[in-house]
Amino acid sequence: MHAFFQDLRHGVRLLRRAPGFSAVAIATLAISIGANTSIFSVVNTLLLQELPYRDSARLAVVWEHNVPRDRKNNVVSPGNFIHWREMNHSFEDMAAVGLTFNMTLTGAGEPEEVPFQYVSASFFPVLGVAPALGRPFTADEDRPNARVVVVSDRLWKRRLKGDPRVLSRALTLEGEAYTIVGVMPPGFSFMDSTVDLWAPIGFEAAARAPRGRWLMVVGRLRPGVTLERAQQDMTRVHAELTRLFPEFNTGWRARVVPLHEELSGDVRPALLILLGAVAFVLLIASANVANLLLARATSRQRELAVRAALGAARGRLLRQLLAESAVLSAAGGLAGLLLAWGAVHVLRVVVAQSVPIQRLDVVRLDGWVLAFTGAVSVCSGLFAGLVPAMAASAGALTDALRQAGRSGSARSGARSAFVIVEVSAAVVLLVGAGLLVRSFVTLLNIDPGFDAAHTVTLRVSLPDTRYSDATRAQFFDRLFNALDALPGVEATGATSFLPLSGPAAATSFTVVGQPAPRRGEEPVTDVRVVANHYFAAMGIPLLRGRLFDEHLPGDTTSRIIVNDALARKYWPGEDPIGKRIKVSWNNPREDEIIGVVGDVRQASLDTQARPTNYWPYRRFAYRTMTIALRAKGNPAPLIGAAKALIRSQDPELAVANVRTLEEVVAASVARQRLTMLLLSLFAASALVLAAVGIYGVIAYSVTERTREIGIRMALGATAGDVMRMVMGQALLLTSIGMVVGGALAFGLTRAMVNLLYGTRPADPVTYVSVAAVLGAAAGLASYTPGRRATRVDPAIALRAQ
Numbered sequence: 001m002h003a004f005f006q007d008l009r010h011g012v013r014l015l016r017r018a019p020g021f022s023a024v025a026i027a028t029l030a031i032s033i034g035a036n037t038s039i040f041s042v043v044n045t046l047l048l049q050e051l052p053y054r055d056s057a058r059l060a061v062v063w064e065h066n067v068p069r070d071r072k073n074n075v076v077s078p079g080n081f082i083h084w085r086e087m088n089h090s091f092e093d094m095a096a097v098g099l100t101f102n103m104t105l106t107g108a109g110e111p112e113e114v115p116f117q118y119v120s121a122s123f124f125p126v127l128g129v130a131p132a133l134g135r136p137f138t139a140d141e142d143r144p145n146a147r148v149v150v151v152s153d154r155l156w157k158r159r160l161k162g163d164p165r166v167l168s169r170a171l172t173l174e175g176e177a178y179t180i181v182g183v184m185p186p187g188f189s190f191m192d193s194t195v196d197l198w199a200p201i202g203f204e205a206a207a208r209a210p211r212g213r214w215l216m217v218v219g220r221l222r223p224g225v226t227l228e229r230a231q232q233d234m235t236r237v238h239a240e241l242t243r244l245f246p247e248f249n250t251g252w253r254a255r256v257v258p259l260h261e262e263l264s265g266d267v268r269p270a271l272l273i274l275l276g277a278v279a280f281v282l283l284i285a286s287a288n289v290a291n292l293l294l295a296r297a298t299s300r301q302r303e304l305a306v307r308a309a310l311g312a313a314r315g316r317l318l319r320q321l322l323a324e325s326a327v328l329s330a331a332g333g334l335a336g337l338l339l340a341w342g343a344v345h346v347l348r349v350v351v352a353q354s355v356p357i358q359r360l361d362v363v364r365l366d367g368w369v370l371a372f373t374g375a376v377s378v379c380s381g382l383f384a385g386l387v388p389a390m391a392a393s394a395g396a397l398t399d400a401l402r403q404a405g406r407s408g409s410a411r412s413g414a415r416s417a418f419v420i421v422e423v424s425a426a427v428v429l430l431v432g433a434g435l436l437v438r439s440f441v442t443l444l445n446i447d448p449g450f451d452a453a454h455t456v457t458l459r460v461s462l463p464d465t466r467y468s469d470a471t472r473a474q475f476f477d478r479l480f481n482a483l484d485a486l487p488g489v490e491a492t493g494a495t496s497f498l499p500l501s502g503p504a505a506a507t508s509f510t511v512v513g514q515p516a517p518r519r520g521e522e523p524v525t526d527v528r529v530v531a532n533h534y535f536a537a538m539g540i541p542l543l544r545g546r547l548f549d550e551h552l553p554g555d556t557t558s559r560i561i562v563n564d565a566l567a568r569k570y571w572p573g574e575d576p577i578g579k580r581i582k583v584s585w586n587n588p589r590e591d592e593i594i595g596v597v598g599d600v601r602q603a604s605l606d607t608q609a610r611p612t613n614y615w616p617y618r619r620f621a622y623r624t625m626t627i628a629l630r631a632k633g634n635p636a637p638l639i640g641a642a643k644a645l646i647r648s649q650d651p652e653l654a655v656a657n658v659r660t661l662e663e664v665v666a667a668s669v670a671r672q673r674l675t676m677l678l679l680s681l682f683a684a685s686a687l688v689l690a691a692v693g694i695y696g697v698i699a700y701s702v703t704e705r706t707r708e709i710g711i712r713m714a715l716g717a718t719a720g721d722v723m724r725m726v727m728g729q730a731l732l733l734t735s736i737g738m739v740v741g742g743a744l745a746f747g748l749t750r751a752m753v754n755l756l757y758g759t760r761p762a763d764p765v766t767y768v769s770v771a772a773v774l775g776a777a778a779g780l781a782s783y784t785p786g787r788r789a790t791r792v793d794p795a796i797a798l799r800a801q
Helices: 002-016 019-048 078-087 123-127 153-158 227-244 259-264 268-299 301-309 314-354 367-402 406-444 469-484 534-538 564-570 636-649 661-668 670-704 706-714 719-755 764-790 794-800
Strands: 059-066 071-074 091-098 101-106 112-119 148-151 170-173 176-183 197-200 215-221 252-258 455-461 489-495 506-511 524-532 542-545 559-563 580-583 590-597 612-616 624-631 655-660
Touching: 002 019, 002 314, 019 259, 019 268, 019 314, 019 367, 019 670, 059 227, 059 259, 071 252, 078 091, 078 215, 078 227, 091 123, 101 455, 112 655, 123 215, 148 170, 215 227, 227 252, 252 259, 268 314, 268 367, 268 406, 268 670, 268 719, 314 367, 406 670, 406 719, 406 764, 455 636, 455 661, 469 489, 469 524, 469 624, 469 636, 489 534, 524 534, 524 580, 534 624, 559 564, 559 580, 564 590, 564 612, 624 636, 636 655, 655 661, 661 670, 670 706, 670 719, 670 764, 706 719, 719 764
Parallel strands: 112 197, 148 176, 524 612, 559 590
Antiparallel strands: 059 071, 059 215, 059 252, 091 112, 091 215, 101 112, 101 170, 148 197, 170 176, 455 624, 455 655, 489 524, 489 624, 506 524, 506 580, 542 590, 559 612, 580 590
């Protein structure tokens, strides 16, 4: 061990004498190790670690599965939840969690919209997380209109200034006083990291009869109960509920999903692909450093030969050379750790704010990540140093004494092999990145069904405590009259759910005059409530018929507008104007279709437009509406004026989620954009490293073959002949690497099929483009060594030998 530490100290001294070599090698390793550490820290937090709940492996989410539509993870009816909880034998307890809504917080600052979840009193005990301050809800508080809340640590520190006496304070929410009974620990969330408030859900007695679906359900399995047993049990329970409530539950089942799988399922494929990508980057970087060490070992042949002649055994020389690579990998690992710390900070603070990935905001470098970094550093050091050390120590004496032999050929062969490895790995990364880029471009070229240019959106919530349906309508009438009069405004309107902005409302319906569908197979339509000139403000075209006219009494009670998808599906080849449907929503009645508008991709750009019907605001006055303002030019100046008009009507209203429609579209593809950018970054790094490797090998080859080149030129070879010879070697190595890498890419990119849209894993355009890029990179990398070879003076070259 003492001798090894001596070798390490000697290795440090040698590397300090070659600062340029050391800096390049350490930087190459640092970038690749830092990338691996960053991605592994995300994988570790999102896929490997236990969730921050007590005994989280026993937690499962229970959804309703609509079998005819194969909608597996549908929200749950309160009535079904109540019966599930009473009738199951697999869960210690179950908790209900509502979808995220918003409350307006006033007092002690500007009005603010705060995201909150309704939860049952069993919610915190089921998760096994207690408030850091105060207590959870009691069973007595789990009732309608209970004015108690639990707040997040984030809201407590930001809005309440971290007041330790907060439990004696009240929050003014929706114009009413709520008592704070608890403050959750930092970072606590469930299914939505933006939530800052939790309030009791408080089901009324009438909720036992299933109606409407809007809940998430989480349960804690009894000790020893497997997921399969729980699924069988919940299948039994829901079958009984179908017998009891056939009109509501026919065609539905209960579906049990482990909570960890639910939180990580969507991002798992992308994370594993990125982890594989950074492993390829590390492979390329290690091969590059191995080539550098080979070149350095060759330059030290005389030193190694003298040491061997003085009695140094091959093992001693091998250990010395490996010590140098160990020093390089350790330095690269430390530098990579610093880079990873910065990258993780950006992911946690910046990226997590714009990309909807659960728990991305709690990613950090922990002991497992540090151990991973150490293991990666050791492996990269061994990979980079072992072959050069063995080649140098094996032939050091004979090469130096005889100036020839097979060891030089072996080293040249090793350098060429490393280049082939680099090019092969670069091909895989470039193909993967190319497929994602083509897929993303295809996604962005999809027509969302509305015109995103020159339109800004903002959300307003009118509290139930201060507004009735009638006064809400009056509020928006006054507001739109004022907004329409603003200079530069082309059109204004509002909707209950803005496209591409998350979960929305949908329900079943029947077509009047057509055979009734079988129970449980009723068609489904999205429902949107719209106000003022919504379709003009969004740039949604009217295809047939007319729009709502509030001066016509029937337009606010029994007439609707449908989209083209609904019209085509249920009246193919017919004019749907005047046809009638009956929507299962808010006192169902027969509604006459008065207009057909263009299809809008409501859920996501890669999801086809679903049948949708639009209702006028006076028929169903939502408390929360998103306003759209279309400007004749830049919409930004309208934002301040719109806020001022809203505040002038009610100074206690919060104006939230102010975004242009272009930002809405961009946010809807943020996850795909992040995956594409990261993989493209890794692919670009691989391309640069591969080009550097090609350059190094060809430059060294030119140096080794100086005498041969001189002889060729003395015998009449032209500069063009020499250039073709040099560049031909580079293109040969690149071609071999491209063939190997292409075969690997053809197999590995099959794992990306779920990340692609409108692009096949075997897309020929991508493969041809990658081949062209790598061929150009190889040509550029070999051009300078080739030019240097053409300038060799035959007389000087021969005399030097």
